């Protein structure tokens with residue numbers, strides 16, 4: 001059996017997200033996903049934190065699907081997905097982010113010492129490729145637990161990742177969805193069923209999973225349309 005998952009999803013709680021958590025859950029169930037990782041920009045999803053006050057451990061069953069609560073932190077252009085093992089550690093993650101606002105390397109080293117899972121998101125996306133030294137990105141990739149070598153929104157970055165990192169690091173594929181139509185554009189398949197945070201990441205470390213890149217043309221066009229619409233709105237409000 002295939003256990004599909006995606007650890008890079010933005011809901012409307014992110015400034016640039018267009019779909020609600022409920023919409024993602026409905027879509028994920030219809031596409032036979034086994035687990036979704038919710039990773040808002042520079043914060044943890046407030047709806048989940050509020051709904052699950054009594055649940056302490058990360059990796060939980062919610063509205064019919066497994067969920068991991070994470071965040072995507074931006075260190076001056078280096079993006080790191082972070083998944084702590086319990087909810088209490090989410091505030092620790094945000095404090096560490098404050099402390100190392102521009103030092104992604106120190107941040108991922110500390111997370112690793114604290115057993116907090118980090119994933120380097122879309123290395124070599126055009127902006128990163130032009131801004132950072134390749135050796136620097138590879139060094140960060142060697143210190144994060146995993147590397148998102150396939151990203152649903154980044155063809156160019158995926159190709160470069162395959163040259164630089166793919167044989168050196170445990171790789172993941174994520175959609176980086178900002179609306180439900182992007183869900184399924186890239187995902188990872190786990191070879192076995194798991195029921196806890198530790199089991200899930202142990203299984204990934206064994207490297208028996210498969211990465212899938214399967215972009216849907218309609219979703220790419222819709223993303224373009226949303227970007228254009230936002231630009232037009234910004235121009236209007238600027239006038």
Ligand SMILES: [Fe+2]
Pocket residue numbers: 008010072176
């Ligand atoms: Fe993202």
